[in-house]
Amino acid sequence: MNTRSEGIVIVGGGAGGLELAIRLAKAGHKDVLLMDRAATHVWKPRLHELAAGFTRASVDELDYAGLAQQWGFRFEQGELVDVDAGHKRLTLAPWKDDNGRVLVAERQLSFDTLVLALGGVTPDMGVDGVLDNAFLLDSERDAERLYRHFSAGLLARRSQGCSDLYHVAIVGTGATGVELAGLLATEARASSMAPKEIQPEVKVTLLEATDTFMPGMDDEVRHVVQARLQEAGVDIHTAQQVNAVSAQRVTTEGGQSFPADMTIWAAGRVGPSLASRMKGLAVNDKRQWIVRPSLQAMDNDAVFALGDCSWIEESPVPPTAQAASEQAEHLARELPRFLAGDDPAPFRYEDKGTLLSLGEAGSVGTLRGVFADDITLRGRLARAAYQGLQRQHQFLLLGPWKGAAEAVSDAFGRSVGPRLKVH
Numbered sequence: 001m002n003t004r005s006e007g008i009v010i011v012g013g014g015a016g017g018l019e020l021a022i023r024l025a026k027a028g029h030k031d032v033l034l035m036d037r038a039a040t041h042v043w044k045p046r047l048h049e050l051a052a053g054f055t056r057a058s059v060d061e062l063d064y065a066g067l068a069q070q071w072g073f074r075f076e077q078g079e080l081v082d083v084d085a086g087h088k089r090l091t092l093a094p095w096k097d098d099n100g101r102v103l104v105a106e107r108q109l110s111f112d113t114l115v116l117a118l119g120g121v122t123p124d125m126g127v128d129g130v131l132d133n134a135f136l137l138d139s140e141r142d143a144e145r146l147y148r149h150f151s152a153g154l155l156a157r158r159s160q161g162c163s164d165l166y167h168v169a170i171v172g173t174g175a176t177g178v179e180l181a182g183l184l185a186t187e188a189r190a191s192s193m194a195p196k197e198i199q200p201e202v203k204v205t206l207l208e209a210t211d212t213f214m215p216g217m218d219d220e221v222r223h224v225v226q227a228r229l230q231e232a233g234v235d236i237h238t239a240q241q242v243n244a245v246s247a248q249r250v251t252t253e254g255g256q257s258f259p260a261d262m263t264i265w266a267a268g269r270v271g272p273s274l275a276s277r278m279k280g281l282a283v284n285d286k287r288q289w290i291v292r293p294s295l296q297a298m299d300n301d302a303v304f305a306l307g308d309c310s311w312i313e314e315s316p317v318p319p320t321a322q323a324a325s326e327q328a329e330h331l332a333r334e335l336p337r338f339l340a341g342d343d344p345a346p347f348r349y350e351d352k353g354t355l356l357s358l359g360e361a362g363s364v365g366t367l368r369g370v371f372a373d374d375i376t377l378r379g380r381l382a383r384a385a386y387q388g389l390q391r392q393h394q395f396l397l398l399g400p401w402k403g404a405a406e407a408v409s410d411a412f413g414r415s416v417g418p419r420l421k422v423h
Contacts, residue, residue, distance in 0.1 A: 007031030016324030017117030120308030182358025
């Protein structure tokens with residue numbers, strides 16, 4: 001097998017990895033290769049909108065190859081299966097067609113510097129039936145699969161003349177579970193029928209294992225979100241440790257049972273399964289690569305990790321797109337210094353707050369104050385701030401002119417510019 005030599009290799013094109021590639025390329029570093037198993041980028045905080053029936057265009061899907069051509073880095077589609085950190089070599093899986101035939105053989109690349117930005121996944125936590133009967137929401141494919149099942153379930157209800165509620169159980173009250181609950185309860189549209197008025201009624205139930213709804217969230221925001229969801233008809237149950245998921249029901253350790261025509265598992269976040277299989281790079285019990293404050297692997301100076309797949313022992317950061325974006329900005333400054341022989345500076349996370357979109361149940365969140373108290377946002381102001389987070393990401397990816405064109409086109413409900421896919 002031939003081994004190709006590369007400079008800076010970034011594996012993972014999420015908020016962190018893609019922003020890092022663009023920042024490095026804009027600064028004149030042309031020996032940058034971005035790799036991802038998908039061909040397109042979707043802003044992950046909006047995956048719940050895909051799951052509720054929004055189209056890929058409406059959540060701003062962007063083509064990696066087009067962005068690479070625009071900014072001057074290189075992109076190659078592929079799935080990482082192993083890293084030999086000692087020999088600075090990585091291995092990519094064979095690329096197969098739908099019938100299992102190998103189209104591209106297993107590949108190996110050598111690197112000068114590697115950045116692991118693979119994101120995280122939702123663990124099943126060993127709960128019986130999760131993998132067979134529940135939907136996870138880790139990728140665009142997961143979101144679209146979930147939505148197809150939801151639409152088919154509503155159509156089956158109507159075709160059978162059944163007037164029973166269609167029950168959706170969501171396990172976990174983190175941002176993903178809460179935002180999806182709000183959308184499914186207020187704004188979801190089944191692709192299988194129209195108008196909305198003919199759809200069976202949907203009943204959403206949120207289950208949280210701890211005693212606290214949205215643990216770790218600011219108290220004021222948490223209470224507002226809970227009230228908004230309950231007003232939208234969402235049932236919220238805390239202290240419900242789920243121990244089994246069947247095709248029609250979720251049961252808990254306390255013996256309670258909740259009907260579920262569809263169960264969505266949104267409990268927790270861990271690193272990719274690849275991390276636990278890979279030798280030579282230390283991981284924690286959540287399959288995250290353990291890194292120093294500089295974001296360098298504990299075992300190898302030439303390997304960095306950012307985002308959900310990494311863990312800074314001295315000062316952990318939350319598994320959010322905001323944190324990954326800040327780490328990308330940091331590495332865009334520090335990688336060139338490292339390549340020049342200097343020690344990279346430590347990363348320092350600045351929490352800018354939390355914003356949540358609950359569909360027609362409204363938007364709410366906090367902005368962290370630098371010189372004053374935190375600001376709690378609600379309603380249109382919160383929605384504008386929520387959209388503003390993606391606009392910042394979009395302007396970096398597209399540039400000011402194309403980013404502005406996208407913002408204007410979105411305001412009028414249409415799409416323009418370089419989200420067009422390159423095939």
